[in-house]
Structure formats: C-alpha cells, structure tokens
Amino acid sequence: MQPDVNATKTRHLIWSVARKELTLFFASPVAWLFLASFAAVELFVFFWGEAFFARNIADVRPLFSWMPLLLLFLTSALTMKVWSEERRSGTLEAVLTQGSPVWHFVLGKFLGCFVLLLLALLITLPLPVTVALLAELDWGPVMAGYLASVLLGSCYLAIGLFVSARSDNQIVSLLLSIAVCGALYLVGHPLITGLFSQSVASYLNFIGTGSRFDAITRGVLDFRDLYYYLALVLTFLVLNVYVLEKERFSSRLSNSARQWQWLSTVAVLNLLLANLWLGQLTQLRYDSTAGKQYSLSEATQQQLQSLTEPLLIRGYFSGQTHPLLAPLVPQLQDLLKEYQISGGNKVRVEWIDPTTEPELEQEANQRFNITPVPFQIADRYQSSIVSSYFNLVIQYGSEYQVLGFRELIDVKSRGENDLEVLLRNPELDITRAVKKVQQDYYAGHDLFAAVTEPVSLKLYWSDDPQLPAELKSFATQLQQSAEQLAKTAEGKFSVQRLDPDADSALKDNLQQELGLSKVKLDPFAAEGFWFSMQLQQGSQQLALTLDDFSVESFERQLKAGISRLSGHGTKTVALVTPQGSGGYGYPANEFSGLNALLADNFNVEPEDLTDGKVSAKADVLFVMAPENLSQTQLFAVDQFLMQGGTVLMATSPFKASLSRENLAVRPYQSGLNQWLEQYGVQQNSTLLLDPQHAALPVPVTRQAGGFTFQDMRLLDYPWFADIRQDGMAELPLFSQLPQLVVPWASPFDIQTKEHIKATPLLQSSKGSWLTAQSTVMPTLDSSGQVSYPSGDTSGAQTLAVMLEGQFKSWFSGKASPLQAQKTNEAKDEAKNAAPEQSNTSTELYPVLEQANAGARLILFGSNDMFSDAVSQLVGGAQGSEYLNNLQLLANTVDWATADPALLDIRARGQFNRTLPPLDRAEQQFLEYLNYALVLALILCIALIQRWLQRRRLQQLYRVVAAQ
Known part of the structure; x- marks a missing residue:
C-alpha cells in the first residue's frame, strides 16, 4: 500500500503547486492579459491579416498561421516570473529545503502554465465552429492544428521555465526565453533554409520547431514530429530540475551534484538522440x-x-530554387517514399541535384528534354536570377513522362504581393503519369497484356451468296485478318461469323x-444484306465501323475497340468546339483551358463532325457550344450514342460575348432541339438567375486628384449560379467537387419518355428565377448599387441532366445522310460522265437504329460553362485558378469509361472547399459574432474561476470554524 500512498501524495503536491500558480495568475492581470491578448491577435489575424472571407476557403489555416510566433511571445511572458519571482522574493530557498523532490514543483508549475495555455486555445473554438456551420469543414487538420499548438506551446513553456530558473530578473527571463524559442523556430523557417542547399535545408527542418508545426497542421500526425516536441519538453524540464537541484547541494555534497549532472546529461542525450533513430521510421504516421x-x-x-517491370521515379531538384518552391520539395520527397514503400522492389526512387552532377544534367537535357527554369530571387543584399530544376521523371521500360513545376503546383493570390504556392495534387499527377507510361509500354509491346476477360468479335454477315460481289472478297480478307490476330491472343480474343437470316432469334x-438492321448499297433496293460487326466482352458491346473501305481501316478500328473494352491504353476524348474566329469578342481558342486539361489526362482528338463520323478511338464525345449542326454532324453524334458511347454536350439558346468594354449574350441556335425533344428534353429561351451565386470582377473607374484610376470591384452576379453539394446528384463524377459555377444557364424541362431514364445532375437553389431579358451587364446606379432583372421565384431548376436507356436513333427508318450525300454526288457525276464511266459504289452506310447498352447523354444548360472566359472570371474573383468546372469533365471521362482508379484521387486538391456566397x-x-463568442468564453472562465475561489474560501472557513 505504501507505493499508492506515495503516488497519491505526489499527485496531490503537483496539483497543489499547479493550483497555486493558477490562483496567482488569475489574481493578477497576467492571466487575463494573456487570454485577452491571445484572443485579440488571433481574431485580427483570422479576419484581417489572412482576410478569411476574401480568401474564400473553408478551412482554419489562418488560425494557425501565426500561432508559432504568437505563442513565442505570450508563453515567454507567462513564464518569465514563475521562478524569477521565487528567486527575487527569497521563497525559492523554502522550496529547495523541503523534503519533497524538486521535480514535483517543476512539474506542478509547468502544469499550471499548461492549463492556462489550454484555456487560451479553448477560446478560439468559435472560429472552426463558425466555418463548419458555413461549409463542409475538414476537422482532421483542425484537430491536428490544435494538437500542434499544444505541443509547440508546451515546448515554449518548458524552455521559458528553464530560462526563468536561471535568472532573478523577469525582463532578462523574458528576453532570453524569446531568444531561445525564436532561434529554434527560425532554424527551420524558409527565411533561413532558403539560404542553404536542399540537403542542408533538410537538416535544418529536422531541427526547427516551425517546420514540424507546419507538417502537423497539414493534418499529418507523424510520430517523429510528436516525439520531437515531447523530447524537447522533457529535455528542458530535466534541465530545469537539474538547475534547481544543483542549488540544493553544498560543497560537501559534490558527489551528489556530480551524480545529478551525469544523470541529467544521459537523460538529455537519450531524449535528443532518439530523434535520429526515429528519423528512419517513415511508416509511423496518420493522415x-x-x-x-x-x-x-x-x-x-x-x-x-x-x-510487371521496374518503375523509376527520379526527381531533378536544384539545391537553390525559388523560396516559394523550396518547402514543397520535402513534401514531394515524403510522398515518393510512400510510393517506394508501397511498390516494394518494383519502384526505385532517386533524388538528384543536376547542378552538382554534370553527367546526369546532360542526360536530363538530352534524353528527357529537361532544362532549368529561371527564377528571380532576392535576399537582403541583392536581387538575382537563379536557374533551377523542379522536375519529376516517371520511367517504365522505354516509356517515360516528365512533370514540371507547372504540372505540380497551385498558386493562390491573396494580394498583389502575397502568393500562396502549394502542391496541387501530387498523387494524382504522379499516379496518372505511372498509369500512362505503363499503358504506353503495353501498347507498344502487347495489345492483350491488359485484357483480363476474353474479347470476341461477332461478324453478323449474310452468307456469301447474299453479299454483293464487291463485298465477298473484302469480307474474306477481314475475317482472315481477325483470325490471324486471334492466333496471337493466347485465348483472349476469338472470332465468330453468324448469319442472322439463318437464326430468327x-x-x-x-x-x-x-438496333442493327440490314445494309443497302442502293437505297432504292428492295432487299439488303447483313454486314455488322460487334465486339463483346462480358456484358459490354461495341459496334465497329470503318473509316474507309480497306483492311487497314478494319484492323485499326478492331485494335482501338479491344483497347476500349479492356481499359487498355490512355482514354481518348473526341472534342468538338466552335470553329472560326469566335466573333463577338471571343477568340478562336475559347476552350484552350479545357483542351489543355484534357490533354494532360487523356488523348484528345479534335473533331468537327463534318464527315459524319466520330473517331473510332474515342471513348467519349464532348460537344462544346454546338451551333447550327447539320444533319451530317448530328448523324455523327447520334450514331456514336447508338454505339453505346457517352456524349456530353454544353448547349444553350444563348452564348456570352465578352470584351474589355462590354458583356452581353446573343441568341444561339444549336440545331439540337428536335433531336433532344424525342428524348423528352426541352430548353426554353430563358436565362436563370440564382440568389446563390458567384461574384463577377468588374473594372470600375474612379477619379482622384485629377487622375483617372481603374479598380476591380467584385459584384454580386446572379447569372453565375453557384451549385453546392446539395444541388449535385450523388454520382461519382461529382467526386469531391464541393462547388461548380454554371454561367448564363438555360434550364431544362424534362418529360418522361418510355425506356429513357432522366437523372437531374445539377439544380439551382430554390430561390432562383427566370428572365427572358438578354441584358446581363450589371447596372450601377448613382449610389453604386447594382440592379438586376426581376422575376418570380421559379424554384429549383435543372441545369444539367443525364439520360440513359434504350435510345432510338433520330435516323431510324431513314437513309443515312452520308448515303444521301453520296447519292447526290453520284448523280451529279453521272450527268457529266459517259455511260461507260459510271460504276457502282461499294461504300457502306449502315444506320444503328437503337443504342447499345451503356449509352449516356449528358447535357449542361450553358454554352460557356467550360470556356476560358468563365474560368478566368471566376478565378479572378477567388484569387486562384478556377478548375472545378473543367475537373468535372475529367471526372466524367473516368466515370464513363468505368475507370475509377484516378477518379478516387482526382479531386484531392488544395483549394476544393470553398465558402458559400455571403454578402x-x-x-x-x-465576424462580430465571433468577437462576442470569444468575449463570452473569457467571461465564462472568469465566472468559473470566481466560483472556484469562493468554494475554496468556504472550505477554508469551515476548517477554521471546526477548529
């Protein structure tokens, strides 16, 4: 029982010392100044210094951005008199002469300061709660940020107590504590690490408290970082105990003094050197x-x-680079270590500074076409240009891909000279590159390497007697070509010829x-013949069509079809964009941003549809702002859908025209109205305005001092519907996309059609309204107020819809527009040609009359939703590059092609969570509510402290009365 009694006495003594310190703190202005100053500075930093609302990101990173510096000064002020006052007043001798160990008093005083630190952090809780009520807040980094603040504050407290024990002057203790804590913080700060090479900087980051703090506040709890702070706290507490124990010993007890010195040295060395051993353990972390x-x-x-082959990931990073890029290098190193661990002996990661290895730099220049990028940097003495490398090479076999800093980073502007540079989504970029080089490697070596389920080619052909003479030999050549390919497939590909006339079922x-039917060479012939080809893998069906009447075309389409079914090879997007100069202030490449983003992820095939066909390589078809589609172009879209493809269209009766002087919309005819109506979709000539909207940056001219200035002003712009999660369908293509902007939208009216399932994808808020007015330029009155077209609330409107089911072709029962066009051309030629020169065409023009399984039609009710102009306008208002709308299209490709691997990680970017529109x-x-809540919490602490004080006094009175 004796150990339990001693433990109880120890806990009682430690808590008594802590309670005494807290009583002294709250009895003087120190505690209240500490809490009030801490709260005031944090609120100022959050709402003013970091411009929370202008930043427009639903996180609380501003709460922790200045936390290390703030804790540095406030904890030093808190601990400066803890031991110094004891020494100055002479009460330290009473502490040292007591029978209880000194470490009880040291731990008690530390605990008292620690409780005050926790109270200071507690009063900041209204800030994350407010953000969580506004938008979807990721609480993981918030909790990690508070943990990092507790650890760093504890470290500062331990240092402050140690320094205070060495001096009887409070001011000296304050200054020394700030100096020691500040030195540990600055060691790993980019201000210092930027002066050294990357290798030296990594060691400095290992030592500095600031770099560890930043790592934890990102949301990554690494045991190495946690132990680092714990080791510092214990180290300075041990030193504190040693300093005080040393004063207890007289000269006749020198052996005891030396024993304490030896024990303290061993303890400190073990605590600090353990960091070197733990530095090798990279798996002990929690995200x-x-x-x-x-x-x-x-x-x-x-x-x-x-x-199946070794993968090499090689980083080319210069030791001296731009200060904003330098902190990203260790993050990439940590991530690549994860790749190496997960890949085992299949993945090799190398880290190279080309400026120190000329041979490797020459290889980078010549083989991978990697060149250094010039950056302008400045130090305290001069401004200079430094050419540095910031590249990753992913190599698989002979295939490789290079990622530069433009592909890896995101830049957010928080002011004219205030930029935030973060890694955009490194896992997506690297994994996508790994996937691409692996697919390219297989494509160049083995078509069937990635085929996991057998593929069969069904040749639905009439018997030779029913085939036209011109097709008999051609059909034989096609069948022989397919059978030859099957011999090399090792059972993964087979060919089967079937005559539908011989099997009624x-x-x-x-x-x-x-939806297959017979083909006619002559549209006026009474009877046709079967000549259709279908690839089948499991339940998937894919129709094969020929670009031209040749064996080479057949082999090309066959291999492309096998790749599509097996998921083998990089996905291909057929992209249709407006042709010509654009007119009305729009450039010809108004969708260049979309093209660039798709090209980074997929193969992009530009299409104009004028030949009536979509590339056989295409996995999906994107049609942006279609205008006056001809029957031939519509036929191409229709037949791609009938083949079981996914067609995505951005269409509206209006199109915006933007110039430096004006913003307007003009009527716009797509040529799709009748085609869409057969599927139950109508789109009226109205524009939607939504009270939940994004802002529009507008130049405003002002006069000052006889000079004219032009400023950018953010105006509420209800034509930019801001769609949040509650307005999105629960489908994978919206994976982790918290917000989308649908500009100048015309909603869809959906009518139920048999065998067609319509799923609304995007819906406006319930307070939205419609207008037929085409004036979209904000109008400012003399008082600077903006007016908008009025209208009755129409409720939530469908701005995007997906159609699935048994689509019937618009051309069902009709001759192919290609055949009609060819017939007309043949008639014209026949009029001018001698009879002996005429011949019969052998070209086939089949019409798929019904869609294969898996066909999807996705419609967005805006011509401009994915245009460069909208990305720039919305990005300008948010101070960062706006990619959410474009990211949706990349998600659509992965989802439509049943390739969820990249879809799961595609939208894990840094700036995804945004605030809802607020006036x-x-x-x-x-803002004022948070001021009030923080003040209320301080008052609550004061009331609780007053209640505890009265309770202790009442207990004391009862004890005295009892005696």
Missing part, C-alpha cells in the same frame, strides 16, 4: 485529412501492385436489343 490527402490511396497502391435480338452584411455579422 487525419478527409479523403487521406497526404496518404497513398487504394487506387495508387493497386496501380503499383500491377507493375438472333435476328430479333439484333434488331430489338442492338457584406452576413460577413460582418459572422
């Missing part, structure tokens, strides 16, 4: 972020496990399920 942004996803791990199935009054209310 607390939603979606595990800083950990490898399951999709990446599966991709690495599928490697097969014939009915082809006509009813696949100035709402922003001020929330």
Whole structure:
C-alpha cells in the first residue's frame, strides 16, 4: 500500500503547486492579459491579416498561421516570473529545503502554465465552429492544428521555465526565453533554409520547431514530429530540475551534484538522440485529412501492385530554387517514399541535384528534354536570377513522362504581393503519369497484356451468296485478318461469323436489343444484306465501323475497340468546339483551358463532325457550344450514342460575348432541339438567375486628384449560379467537387419518355428565377448599387441532366445522310460522265437504329460553362485558378469509361472547399459574432474561476470554524 500512498501524495503536491500558480495568475492581470491578448491577435489575424472571407476557403489555416510566433511571445511572458519571482522574493530557498523532490514543483508549475495555455486555445473554438456551420469543414487538420499548438506551446513553456530558473530578473527571463524559442523556430523557417542547399535545408527542418508545426497542421500526425516536441519538453524540464537541484547541494555534497549532472546529461542525450533513430521510421504516421490527402490511396497502391517491370521515379531538384518552391520539395520527397514503400522492389526512387552532377544534367537535357527554369530571387543584399530544376521523371521500360513545376503546383493570390504556392495534387499527377507510361509500354509491346476477360468479335454477315460481289472478297480478307490476330491472343480474343437470316432469334435480338438492321448499297433496293460487326466482352458491346473501305481501316478500328473494352491504353476524348474566329469578342481558342486539361489526362482528338463520323478511338464525345449542326454532324453524334458511347454536350439558346468594354449574350441556335425533344428534353429561351451565386470582377473607374484610376470591384452576379453539394446528384463524377459555377444557364424541362431514364445532375437553389431579358451587364446606379432583372421565384431548376436507356436513333427508318450525300454526288457525276464511266459504289452506310447498352447523354444548360472566359472570371474573383468546372469533365471521362482508379484521387486538391456566397452584411455579422463568442468564453472562465475561489474560501472557513 505504501507505493499508492506515495503516488497519491505526489499527485496531490503537483496539483497543489499547479493550483497555486493558477490562483496567482488569475489574481493578477497576467492571466487575463494573456487570454485577452491571445484572443485579440488571433481574431485580427483570422479576419484581417489572412482576410478569411476574401480568401474564400473553408478551412482554419489562418488560425494557425501565426500561432508559432504568437505563442513565442505570450508563453515567454507567462513564464518569465514563475521562478524569477521565487528567486527575487527569497521563497525559492523554502522550496529547495523541503523534503519533497524538486521535480514535483517543476512539474506542478509547468502544469499550471499548461492549463492556462489550454484555456487560451479553448477560446478560439468559435472560429472552426463558425466555418463548419458555413461549409463542409475538414476537422482532421483542425484537430491536428490544435494538437500542434499544444505541443509547440508546451515546448515554449518548458524552455521559458528553464530560462526563468536561471535568472532573478523577469525582463532578462523574458528576453532570453524569446531568444531561445525564436532561434529554434527560425532554424527551420524558409527565411533561413532558403539560404542553404536542399540537403542542408533538410537538416535544418529536422531541427526547427516551425517546420514540424507546419507538417502537423497539414493534418499529418507523424510520430517523429510528436516525439520531437515531447523530447524537447522533457529535455528542458530535466534541465530545469537539474538547475534547481544543483542549488540544493553544498560543497560537501559534490558527489551528489556530480551524480545529478551525469544523470541529467544521459537523460538529455537519450531524449535528443532518439530523434535520429526515429528519423528512419517513415511508416509511423496518420493522415487525419478527409479523403487521406497526404496518404497513398487504394487506387495508387493497386496501380503499383500491377507493375510487371521496374518503375523509376527520379526527381531533378536544384539545391537553390525559388523560396516559394523550396518547402514543397520535402513534401514531394515524403510522398515518393510512400510510393517506394508501397511498390516494394518494383519502384526505385532517386533524388538528384543536376547542378552538382554534370553527367546526369546532360542526360536530363538530352534524353528527357529537361532544362532549368529561371527564377528571380532576392535576399537582403541583392536581387538575382537563379536557374533551377523542379522536375519529376516517371520511367517504365522505354516509356517515360516528365512533370514540371507547372504540372505540380497551385498558386493562390491573396494580394498583389502575397502568393500562396502549394502542391496541387501530387498523387494524382504522379499516379496518372505511372498509369500512362505503363499503358504506353503495353501498347507498344502487347495489345492483350491488359485484357483480363476474353474479347470476341461477332461478324453478323449474310452468307456469301447474299453479299454483293464487291463485298465477298473484302469480307474474306477481314475475317482472315481477325483470325490471324486471334492466333496471337493466347485465348483472349476469338472470332465468330453468324448469319442472322439463318437464326430468327438472333435476328430479333439484333434488331430489338442492338438496333442493327440490314445494309443497302442502293437505297432504292428492295432487299439488303447483313454486314455488322460487334465486339463483346462480358456484358459490354461495341459496334465497329470503318473509316474507309480497306483492311487497314478494319484492323485499326478492331485494335482501338479491344483497347476500349479492356481499359487498355490512355482514354481518348473526341472534342468538338466552335470553329472560326469566335466573333463577338471571343477568340478562336475559347476552350484552350479545357483542351489543355484534357490533354494532360487523356488523348484528345479534335473533331468537327463534318464527315459524319466520330473517331473510332474515342471513348467519349464532348460537344462544346454546338451551333447550327447539320444533319451530317448530328448523324455523327447520334450514331456514336447508338454505339453505346457517352456524349456530353454544353448547349444553350444563348452564348456570352465578352470584351474589355462590354458583356452581353446573343441568341444561339444549336440545331439540337428536335433531336433532344424525342428524348423528352426541352430548353426554353430563358436565362436563370440564382440568389446563390458567384461574384463577377468588374473594372470600375474612379477619379482622384485629377487622375483617372481603374479598380476591380467584385459584384454580386446572379447569372453565375453557384451549385453546392446539395444541388449535385450523388454520382461519382461529382467526386469531391464541393462547388461548380454554371454561367448564363438555360434550364431544362424534362418529360418522361418510355425506356429513357432522366437523372437531374445539377439544380439551382430554390430561390432562383427566370428572365427572358438578354441584358446581363450589371447596372450601377448613382449610389453604386447594382440592379438586376426581376422575376418570380421559379424554384429549383435543372441545369444539367443525364439520360440513359434504350435510345432510338433520330435516323431510324431513314437513309443515312452520308448515303444521301453520296447519292447526290453520284448523280451529279453521272450527268457529266459517259455511260461507260459510271460504276457502282461499294461504300457502306449502315444506320444503328437503337443504342447499345451503356449509352449516356449528358447535357449542361450553358454554352460557356467550360470556356476560358468563365474560368478566368471566376478565378479572378477567388484569387486562384478556377478548375472545378473543367475537373468535372475529367471526372466524367473516368466515370464513363468505368475507370475509377484516378477518379478516387482526382479531386484531392488544395483549394476544393470553398465558402458559400455571403454578402457584406452576413460577413460582418459572422465576424462580430465571433468577437462576442470569444468575449463570452473569457467571461465564462472568469465566472468559473470566481466560483472556484469562493468554494475554496468556504472550505477554508469551515476548517477554521471546526477548529
């Protein structure tokens, strides 16, 4: 029982010392100044210094951005008199002469300061709660940020107590504590590390408290960082105990003094040197972020496990680079370590500074076409230009891909000279590159390497007697070519020829399920023949069409079809954009941003549809702002859909025209109205305005001092509907996309059609309204107020819809426009040609009358939703590059092609979570509410402290009365 009694006495003494310190703190202005100053500075930093509302990101990073410096000064002020006052007043001798160990008093005083630190952090809780009520807040980094603040504050407290024990002057203790804590913080700060090479900077980051703090506040709880702070706290507490114990010893007890010195030295060395051993343990970490942004996803791990050849990931990074890029290098190093661990012996990671290795620099220049990028940097003495490398090379076999800093980073502007540079989504970029080089490697070596389920080619052809003479030999050549390919497929590919006329059940199935029908060389012929080709893998069906009447075309389409079914090879997007100069202030490349983003992820095939066909390589078809589509162009879209493809269209009766002087919309005819109506979709000539909207940056001219200035002003712009999660369908293509902007939208009216399922994808808010007015330029009155077209609230409107089911072709029962065009051309030629020169065409013009399974039609009710102009306008208002709308299209490709691997990690970027639209009054209310809540919490602490004080006095009175 004796150990339990001693433990109880120890806890009682420690808590008594802590309670005494807290009583002294709250009895003087020190505690209240500490809490009030801490709260005031944090609120100022959050709402003013970091411009929370202008920043427009739903996180609380501004709360922790200045936390290290703030804790540095406030904890030093808190501890400066803890031991110094004891020494100055002479009470330290009473402490040292007591029978209890000194470490009880040291730990008690530390605990008292620690409780005050926790109270200071507690009063900041209204800030994350407010953000969580406004938008979807990732609580993982918030909790990690508070943990980092507790650890760093504890470290500062331990240092402050140690310094205070060495001096009897409070001011000296304050200055020394600030100096020691500040030195540890600055060691790992970019201000210092930027002066050294990358290797030296990594060691400085290892030592500095600031770099560890930043790592934890990202949401990554690394045991090495946690132990680092714990070791510092224990080290300075041990030194504190040693300093005080040393004063207890007289000269006749020198052996005890030396023993304490030896024990303290061993303890401190073990605590500090353990960091070197733990530095090798990279797996002891926990990613607390939603979606595990800083950990490898399951999709990446599966991709690495599928490697059959060694994968090399080589980083080319200069030791001296731009200060904003330098902190990103260690983050990439940590991430690549995860790739190496997950890939095992299949993945090799190398880290090279080309400026120190000329041979490797020459290889980078000549083989990978990597050249250094000039950056302007400045130090305290001069401004200079430094050419540095910031590249990754992913190599698989002979295939490789290079990633530069433009592909890896995101830049957010918080002011004219205030930029925030972060890694955009490094896992997506690297995994996508790994996937691409692996697919390219297989494509160049083995078509069937990635085929996991057998593929069969069904040749639905009439018997030779029913085939035209011109097709008999051609059909034989095609069948022989397919059978030759099957011999090399090792059982993964087979060929089967079937005559539908000989099997009535097969014939009915082809006509009813696949929409296939007989082909006629002559549209006026009474009877046709079967000549259709279908690739089949499991339940997937894919129709094969020929670009031209040749064996080479057949082989090309066959291999492309096998790749599509097996998911083998990089996905291909057929992209249709407006042709010509654009007119009305629009450039010819108004969708260049979309083109660039798709090109980074997929193969992009530009299409104009004028030949009536879509590339056989295409996995999906994107049609942006279609205008006056001809029957031939519509036929190409229609037949791609009938083949079971996914067609995405951005269409509206209006199109915006933007110039420096004016903003307007003009009527715009797509040529799709009748085609869409057969599927139950109508789009009226109205524009939607939504009270939940994004802002529009508008230049405003002002006069001052006889000079004319032009400023950018953010205006509420209800034509930019701001769609949040509650307005999006629960589908994977919206994976982790918290917000979208639909500009100048015309909603869809959906009518139920048999065998067609319509799913609304995007819906406006319930307070939206419609107008037929085409004036979209904000009008400012003399008082600077903006007016908008009025209208009755129409409720939530469908701005995007997806159609699925058994689509019937618009050309069902009609001759192919290609055949009609060819017939007309042949007639014209026949009029001018001698009879002996005429011949019969052998070109085929089949019409698929019903869609294959898996066909999807996705419609967005805006011509400009994915244009460069909208990305620039919305990005200008938010101070960063706006990619959400474009990211949706990349998600659509992965989802439509049943390739969820990259979809799971595609939207794990840094600036995804945004605030909902708030007007100035709402922003001020929330800001003042936080001031009031923080003040209320301080008053609550004061009331609780007063109640505890009265309770202790009452207990004391009862004890005295009892005696």
